[in-house]
Amino acid sequence: MPLITIASLSSYNIDYVIVGGGTAGLTLAARLTENSDVVVLVIEAGLYHGPLPEIDTPGYIGRTIANPKFDWTFVSVPQVHANGRSILQPRGKGLGGSSMNNFLGVFRPHRDEVDAIQNLGNSGWNWDSFLYYVKKSETMLPSTLSSIDAKKYAADPDPEFHGIDGPIKKSFSVIFGEMQAKFFDAVENLGIPRNPDPSNGRNTGSMTPFMSVDSNTAKRSYSVSGYLEPNLGRKNLLVLPETYVTKVLFEDDQGSLIRASGVKFSNNGAVSTVSVNREVILAAGSLQTPQILELSGIGNAQILSKHGIKTLVDLPGVGENLQDHVGVSNVAEVETQDETMDVLQDPAAVERHEELYKQRTGLFANVPPGGFVFIPRKLVGLENVIDMSTSDMTENRVSRSGFEKQYEVLRNLFSDEEHPQAEFILYPGHQPLPYSVPEIGKQYATLTCDILHPLSRGTVHIASADPLVPPAIDPRYFENEIDLEQLARVVDLALTVYHTSPFKEHVKSIKVPSEDVRGRGLEGLKEYIKENCGSFYHPIGTAAMLPRSDGGVVDPSLQVYGTKNLRIVDLSILPLGVCSHTLTVAYAIGEKGADIIKMGQV
Numbered sequence: 001m002p003l004i005t006i007a008s009l010s011s012y013n014i015d016y017v018i019v020g021g022g023t024a025g026l027t028l029a030a031r032l033t034e035n036s037d038v039v040v041l042v043i044e045a046g047l048y049h050g051p052l053p054e055i056d057t058p059g060y061i062g063r064t065i066a067n068p069k070f071d072w073t074f075v076s077v078p079q080v081h082a083n084g085r086s087i088l089q090p091r092g093k094g095l096g097g098s099s100m101n102n103f104l105g106v107f108r109p110h111r112d113e114v115d116a117i118q119n120l121g122n123s124g125w126n127w128d129s130f131l132y133y134v135k136k137s138e139t140m141l142p143s144t145l146s147s148i149d150a151k152k153y154a155a156d157p158d159p160e161f162h163g164i165d166g167p168i169k170k171s172f173s174v175i176f177g178e179m180q181a182k183f184f185d186a187v188e189n190l191g192i193p194r195n196p197d198p199s200n201g202r203n204t205g206s207m208t209p210f211m212s213v214d215s216n217t218a219k220r221s222y223s224v225s226g227y228l229e230p231n232l233g234r235k236n237l238l239v240l241p242e243t244y245v246t247k248v249l250f251e252d253d254q255g256s257l258i259r260a261s262g263v264k265f266s267n268n269g270a271v272s273t274v275s276v277n278r279e280v281i282l283a284a285g286s287l288q289t290p291q292i293l294e295l296s297g298i299g300n301a302q303i304l305s306k307h308g309i310k311t312l313v314d315l316p317g318v319g320e321n322l323q324d325h326v327g328v329s330n331v332a333e334v335e336t337q338d339e340t341m342d343v344l345q346d347p348a349a350v351e352r353h354e355e356l357y358k359q360r361t362g363l364f365a366n367v368p369p370g371g372f373v374f375i376p377r378k379l380v381g382l383e384n385v386i387d388m389s390t391s392d393m394t395e396n397r398v399s400r401s402g403f404e405k406q407y408e409v410l411r412n413l414f415s416d417e418e419h420p421q422a423e424f425i426l427y428p429g430h431q432p433l434p435y436s437v438p439e440i441g442k443q444y445a446t447l448t449c450d451i452l453h454p455l456s457r458g459t460v461h462i463a464s465a466d467p468l469v470p471p472a473i474d475p476r477y478f479e480n481e482i483d484l485e486q487l488a489r490v491v492d493l494a495l496t497v498y499h500t501s502p503f504k505e506h507v508k509s510i511k512v513p514s515e516d517v518r519g520r521g522l523e524g525l526k527e528y529i530k531e532n533c534g535s536f537y538h539p540i541g542t543a544a545m546l547p548r549s550d551g552g553v554v555d556p557s558l559q560v561y562g563t564k565n566l567r568i569v570d571l572s573i574l575p576l577g578v579c580s581h582t583l584t585v586a587y588a589i590g591e592k593g594a595d596i597i598k599m600g601q602v
């Protein structure tokens with residue numbers, strides 16, 4: 001039984017400590033413990049939630065956000081270029097991490113940008129490797145769509161690109177709507193074709209994505225159900241929940257490289273330590289892995305000394321290079337025979353769908369059918385980005401050379417006018433939004449827009465030497481004004497979709513942004529964005545895998561520079577943002593990280 005208590009900890013001889021039992025952390029733990037000769041301890045700050053409707057029921061997504069039992073409830077520091085607003089930064093808390101509270105969409109990045117990660121100095125981290133590991137992590141469940149509907153709803157996967165026996169199940173929703181098909185037709189009329197299978201690394205176009213839902217049980221498939229629970233019988237897999245790691249401990253006798261000897265943690269207020277034979281591996285995610293590094297004396301010496309922390313490795317890249325997708329939603333009132341999510345305003349409809357869910361069908365059995373569109377650069381009009389000067393974007397940043405190399409990569413990506421640079425998400429209903437309230441009895445469609453390759457680069461650093469004080473998260477949304485310009489153009493394009501045939505047949509009127517805002521053109525939209533934008537929950541890059549001279553924190557074997565046996569296996573290592581949602585990348589990093597550790601090579 002791998003769930004252990006502090007009291008029993010001293011009876012184990014531990015080879016690897018993994019800090020954070022989230023998406024990548026549990027993936028790594030499951031793979032390492034395939035070797036029965038090694039003992040792995042996973043330390044997770046949150047709970048083992050076990051089976052719970054809030055987590056398992058696909059149609060309940062969003063209900064755990066901002067609930068401290070499931071979510072760290074972080075907010076950013078005030079965003080200077082977004083009207084000084086502090087913006088919500090949800091992160092899963094508990095075994096499963098953000099795979100436990102995310103929105104279940106399964107996406108893959110574009111192959112060119114995965115190959116670009118290799119070209120930034122990371123031999124072995126390319127599309128072929130990514131595809132191998134992401135397939136290893138998943139099982140594609142059979143679709144119930146006819147071949148005609150598969151084309152109509154852009155959901156026609158090529159088996160070559162999908163896993164058949166991996167731990168995470170993925171399936172299509174069972175309900176499709178006419179409004180969704182007309183949305184795809186309208187988008188096609190604007191020059192963005194359907195993409196029947198974006199999993200081959202060419203993800204431009206509109207599509208119905210897979211969801212990480214096991215359609216056999218109509219439940220969330222995530223790192224707990226896929227990687228942890230099937231392995232509960234392994235004696236060499238130990239899991240310590242409700243335990244918060246505050247520091248990595250190092251041996252006193254140091255050579256040029258320091259050696260981790262264990263970690264310090266707090267459990268219900270009691271502080272203790274555990275020693276490790278081989279390695280400590282941080283998998284606490286993009287917002288907390290840098291915090292643990294800094295609390296342990298690894299980071300920018302100036303920042304550490306400000307907080308009275310002794311520097312063990314001066315590594316200025318720690319907590320820099322934060323990249324996140326940022327976006328905003330628009331809502332229109334619609335008329336459709338489809339049952340939109342608005343029906344759930346009616347308690348009788350909720351009851352009906354709760355009953356249907358018992359038969360694994362209805363609106364709660366999967367994520368509501370919607371359309372996703374990855375918009376090519378040519379339609380966002382980013383001519384100015386290709387010619388951009390990098391000097392203003394790298395000024396005063398700790399790693400000028402690293403940023404310059406990233407911008408060179410981006411310039412190449414942007415020069416392909418088919419490369420996806422932005423996204424629309426169609427939600428059939430009025431999405432819960434702080435700036436727009438639905439009227440009971442009406443039907444809506446929400447079109448959410450975000451940019452996929454922001455140029456702004458943020459930071460996450462400790463705000464205090466006290467580990468219980470949350471880190472200062474500063475994504476610096478729109479610090480680079482091209483990001484705001486891009487997003488305004490994307491919102492403008494989304495508003496055009498509402499007026500484009502045949503989708504416009506459903507649209508009665510646009511609710512938000514208001515007529516007044518729309519009347520002020522791109523300038524009005526920019527104000528709307530600054531006042532209402534939010535995170536798309538995809539932070540990456542804060543412990544980047546890059547050469548040390550380029551602001552890197554880990555090398556291609558995920559080893560932290562200046563250390564002998566401290567690695568990072570989570571999304572913080574991704575040096576450059578991808579034009580997709582990030583869940584599959586976290587699983588692939590967990591899978592690949594395990595092979596690197598097992599085989600001793602990339």
Ligand SMILES: Cc1cc2nc3c(=O)[nH]c(=O)nc-3n(C[C@H](O)[C@H](O)[C@H](O)COP(=O)(O)OP(=O)(O)OC[C@H]3O[C@@H](n4cnc5c(N)ncnc54)[C@H](O)[C@@H]3O)c2cc1C
Nearest residue numbers: 020022023024045097098102103104105245571581582583
């Ligand atoms: C609300 C939301 C919706 C999303 N929707 C989607 C989606 O639909 N599709 C998609 O592709 N991506 C989505 N994402 C993004 C995706 O889920 C994440 O990028 C990915 O799961 C992150 O994986 P990770 O392993 O890097 O970190 P996490 O999975 O977040 O794991 C980090 C773990 O470390 C633990 N931890 C942190 N600090 C400590 C400490 N000091 N001691 C011990 N434990 C610690 C945390 O509690 C957590 O369990 C969403 C994310 C969120 C938050």
